[in-house]
Amino acid sequence: MDIAANIKKFRSEISDDVILVAISKTKPNEDLQEAYDAGQRIFGENRIQEMSDKSETLPKDIEWHMVGHVQTNKVKDMAPYVSLVHSADRPKLFKEINKEAEKNDRTIKVLLQVKIAEEDSKYGMPFEKAEAFLKNEKAKDYPHVKLMGLMGMATFTDDEEQVTKEFKTLKELYERFKESNDLTILSTGMSGDYKLGLAQGSNMIRIGSSIFGKRG
Numbered sequence: 749m750d751i752a753a754n755i756k757k758f759r760s761e762i763s764d765d766v767i768l769v770a771i772s773k774t775k776p777n778e779d780l781q782e783a784y785d786a787g788q789r790i791f792g793e794n795r796i797q798e799m800s801d802k803s804e805t806l807p808k809d810i811e812w813h814m815v816g817h818v819q820t821n822k823v824k825d826m827a828p829y830v831s832l833v834h835s836a837d838r839p840k841l842f843k844e845i846n847k848e849a850e851k852n853d854r855t856i857k858v859l860l861q862v863k864i865a866e867e868d869s870k871y872g873m874p875f876e877k878a879e880a881f882l883k884n885e886k887a888k889d890y891p892h893v894k895l896m897g898l899m900g901m902a903t904f905t906d907d908e909e910q911v912t913k914e915f916k917t918l919k920e921l922y923e924r925f926k927e928s929n930d931l932t933i934l935s936t937g938m939s940g941d942y943k944l945g946l947a948q949g950s951n952m953i954r955i956g957s958s959i960f961g962k963r964g
């Protein structure tokens with residue numbers, strides 16, 4: 749894998765207003781450094797311990813995004829430095845992030861992860877609950893949490909129509925509530941489906957294997 753070339757390829761392929769999150773989970777620091785040297789500054793991880801270890805050794809101007817499921821008892825470990833949590837999917841987690849952000853005298857940015865996949869997935873707030881959460885502007889109950897937008901993962905399938913339908917559902921939710929909730933980020937699309945995400949209005953894509961190669 750030529751990581752630098754992959755970063756450049758993505759940057760030239762996507763428009764300037766789309767944010768590229770390099771998903772570096774399981775990859776060694778050297779790989780992240782290579783991406784960094786090619787200009788990448790935003791990295792996403794799915795385990796808090798691994799993200800914390802990497803953040804201690806790698807350059808300090810990296811923005812660390814948490815994209816994986818977060819246990820409430822681990823929030824404190826990332827609260828001092830995390831830049832964006834993509835996987836805020838339940839009020840209890842908003843509450844915990846709020847508490848730990850306050851302790852660190854900061855505001856933590858999050859995305860509401862919504863379950864849009866038809867397949868059984870444990871993660872993401874069920875669609876109707878997310879709708880009510882946005883309608884009632886519940887994020888405003890947490891003054892040290894800043895809700896920036898929505899994140900969703902589509903069903904793992906080759907059926908492009910299915911994936912498009914799921915992304916569109918999230919895009920519509922985003923459009924309905926972006927003004928009232930002051931949302932600016934729609935995070936849909938990974939290596940296998942980012943083109944479909946972008947076609948449905950995504951402005952943040954999360955790319956792992958197409959940058960760093962397959963994970964072991």
Ligand SMILES: *Cc1c(COP(=O)(O)O)cnc(C)c1O
Binds near residue numbers: 956
């Ligand atoms: C691993 C992961 C990605 C990246 O997946 P690739 O298919 O390797 O691009 C994106 N988003 C989340 C939430 C992930 O866990």
